[in-house]
Amino acid sequence: MTPTYFDPPxxxxxxxxLTAWGLRKTYGRVTAVSGVDLEVYPGETLxxxxxxxxxxxxxxRMLNLEEPADAGDYRLDLTAYAGQNLxxxxxxxxxxxxxxxxxIVYQQPHMGLRMRAxxxxxxxERLIMAGxxxxxxxxxxxxxxxxxxxFPLDRLDDPPRVLSGGMQQRVQxxxxxxxxxxxxxxxxxxxxxxxxxxxLVLDTLLxxxxxxxxxxxxxxxxxxxxxxxxxxxxxxxxxxxIEHGLAxxxxxxxxxxxxQQLVHAKL
Numbered sequence: 001m002t003p004t005y006f007d008p009p010x011x012x013x014x015x016x017x018l019t020a021w022g023l024r025k026t027y028g029r030v031t032a033v034s035g036v037d038l039e040v041y042p043g044e045t046l047x048x049x050x051x052x053x054x055x056x057x058x059x060x061r062m063l064n065l066e067e068p069a070d071a072g073d074y075r076l077d078l079t080a081y082a083g084q085n086l087x088x089x090x091x092x093x094x095x096x097x098x099x100x101x102x103x104i105v106y107q108q109p110h111m112g113l114r115m116r117a118x119x120x121x122x123x124x125e126r127l128i129m130a131g132x133x134x135x136x137x138x139x140x141x142x143x144x145x146x147x148x149x150x151f152p153l154d155r156l157d158d159p160p161r162v163l164s165g166g167m168q169q170r171v172q173x174x175x176x177x178x179x180x181x182x183x184x185x186x187x188x189x190x191x192x193x194x195x196x197x198x199x200l201v202l203d204t205l206l207x208x209x210x211x212x213x214x215x216x217x218x219x220x221x222x223x224x225x226x227x228x229x230x231x232x233x234x235x236x237x238x239x240x241x242i243e244h245g246l247a248x249x250x251x252x253x254x255x256x257x258x259x260q261q262l263v264h265a266k267l
Contacts, residue, residue, distance in 0.1 A: 015077060017042045017215045018063070018183060023072035025058050025239075032058045034239040036072075040183075043213035047230030047247060049223060049262065055239040056219045057107075060187050062087075063217060064104050065094040076101065078182055099129045103176030107188035109168035112175065115161040119146065119171045122160065126178045141178065149174040150204050166197035170204070177208065186218040190225055202228050223263065227251055235259045 016039040023036040033055040040046045048056040061067035063074065065086060074086045078101060089097065106112045113122050123142040124132075132138055143153055151170040160168045169189060176184060189205070190198040202225065208214055209229075218229050226233060226247065233250040235243040235258070243256040254260045 016040055017077050018075070018217070019077075020063070020074045021072060023059060023062055023074070024070045025055075025062065025067065026070055031239050033062070033069075036236075036239075036241055038234060038241075040215055040217060042215055043209070044232065045209060045216040045218060045230050047226035047233045048217065048219045048236060049221065049226055049233060050236035051221065051262070054236040056236050057187055058239075059236070060104075060185050060217060060219045063183075064102055064185055065089070065098055076182060095129075099126065100179055101182045102185065103179070103181040103183070104185040105169065105172045105176050105187065105189050107191050109160060109165070109172055112172045113160045113168065116159050118157045118159055119151065119163070119174075120156040122171055123175045123178050126175050130179055142174070145174040145178040146171070148177065148208065150200070164197070166193050166201060169193070169201055173201075173204065173208075177212075177214070180212070182215060184214045184216045186216060186220075186229075188220050188222075189218065190220070190222065198225075205229060223251060235262070 018040040020039070021037050023033055025033040036055070036059055038046065048059060050056045058067060062069050069087050072087060075081070075084065076086065081097070086097065104112065114125070117125070120139060120142040123145050124138040127138055127141055132141070143156065146156065147153060149170045151167065151174055155163070155167070160171055163171070190201055193201065206229070209216065216229070218226065220226055230247045233244065233247045234241050235250065235256065237258050243250060243254065243259045250259065251263060254263050
């Protein structure tokens with residue numbers, strides 16, 4: 001039976017879509033992530049916050065299977081991968097999973113886009129990787145995905161390098177959702193954008209979550225973004241999770257002194 005969702009308040013299914021235990025990553029003698037546990041339920045948005053160097057972006061890259069973990073267990077509640085620790089997949093299996101089930105929007109658009117290819121071509125590239133070969137189908141699917149991300153279709157053939165930062169992020173988002181992934185990862189999705197453009201991007205993300213019930217993990221140092229998007233929050237410091245809970249609980253009544261400092265610094 002398909003779960004029923006209510007928003008607000010948000011009720012979630014009893015079984016998480018994403019579970020991870022004991023994630024660990026070191027770079028030489030530096031421990032970037034140590035013993036991080038998390039779970040995300042279908043249709044839920046989990047926010048991860050912390051200062052630069054806290055390990056939050058490293059966690060996101062591990063969830064995207066682009067950063068190999070030194071230890072841990074990572075699972076998605078998907079039929080094709082039932083019972084598998086995804087950290088043990090080979091590179092071909094990781095690629096397939098990233099193409100079909102995980103979408104990501106990077107802080108720096110050049111990490112997710114070919115800046116000289118057309119915007120439509122960037123989205124179509126993901127569909128080609130999944131096996132689509134019909135030009136007509138590719139263009140139609142790219143247009144649909146770009147329209148969902150509220151990208152102006154009269155600029156379908158423009159390359160991202162001539163677009164504004166906000167429009168580049170919309171192309172990234174369209175590419176990320178083109179295959180209707182089970183999991184969407186957002187790495188500082190509004191950093192560097194004007195306030196008005198940030199609001200438009202956040203509105204698009206909220207609409208997509210409402211319409212598609214997309215399960216999302218968002219990393220940001222901007223607590224306003226986290227407050228807008230997240231249902232629950234993890235606070236990281238020095239590679240560890242130091243506080244977690246419902247978003248309003250953590251942001252309005254932080255318990256850990258570090259979280260209190262983060263919140264008060266933004267007031």
